[in-house]
Amino acid sequence: MQDKISDILKRNHLSITEARKKILGLFWESGNAMAHGDIEQKSSDEFDRVTIYRTLQTFVEKGIIHTIPTADNSVRYALCKDECGAGHHHDDHVHFICDDCGTTYCIDEVSVPKVKLPKGFKAEQTDLVISGTCNKCEQ
Numbered sequence: 400m401q402d403k404i405s406d407i408l409k410r411n412h413l414s415i416t417e418a419r420k421k422i423l424g425l426f427w428e429s430g431n432a433m434a435h436g437d438i439e440q441k442s443s444d445e446f447d448r449v450t451i452y453r454t455l456q457t458f459v460e461k462g463i464i465h466t467i468p469t470a471d472n473s474v475r476y477a478l479c480k481d482e483c484g485a486g487h488h489h490d491d492h493v494h495f496i497c498d499d500c501g502t503t504y505c506i507d508e509v510s511v512p513k514v515k516l517p518k519g520f521k522a523e524q525t526d527l528v529i530s531g532t533c534n535k536c537e538q
Contacts, residue, residue: 400427411461418446422454423463432467432477432494432503467494467503468526475503491525497533504533 404423408415425441426433433441438451446454455476458464467475477494493509496502511527 400424403427407463411463413457413461418450418454419457421445422451423458426464426476426478432475432505434473434475438476467505468528469496469503470528470530477503477505494526494528495533496528496530497536498530499532499536502533502535 401420401424404420404427405415407423408419413419421442422438425438435448435451435455438455439448442451455464459466459476462479464476465479467477469475491511493506493511495504495506497504506529511525514522514525516522
C-alpha cells in the first residue's frame, strides 16, 4: 500500500511527507468518505488541524480526493477515481449518507443525472447526496 501511496503523490508532483502519506493511507484503508474531524481523530494527534486542512485542500486541488457536501453544511472527503486530475474532477456519481451509522458512500454505479439549465447558465459541478439507511444497517 505504501508504494501505491508514494506513486499517487509522485504522479501528482507532490513531496512525499509523513502527513501526506498518513492522510492518504487513512483514505485508502477506510474505503469511505471522511470528515476533517475523522482524520484528526485517526491520525492520533500526529498532525495539527492546519496541516490536515492544507493536506486535504492540496489533495482536492490535485484531483486525489473530492468533496461531498452534507446536510449540516460540513464537508466530507473521498478518494477520486483514477481519471481525476488537477482541476478536473470526474466524480459525477451519487453519494449516500447513512442516517443510522453516519457512513458516507460513493455510489459509482449511479451517475448524477444531466440537468438542463436555462440559457446563460453553465454548470461547473453537480452534487447529488441521498440520505437513508445503508445496506449494513438495514440488516
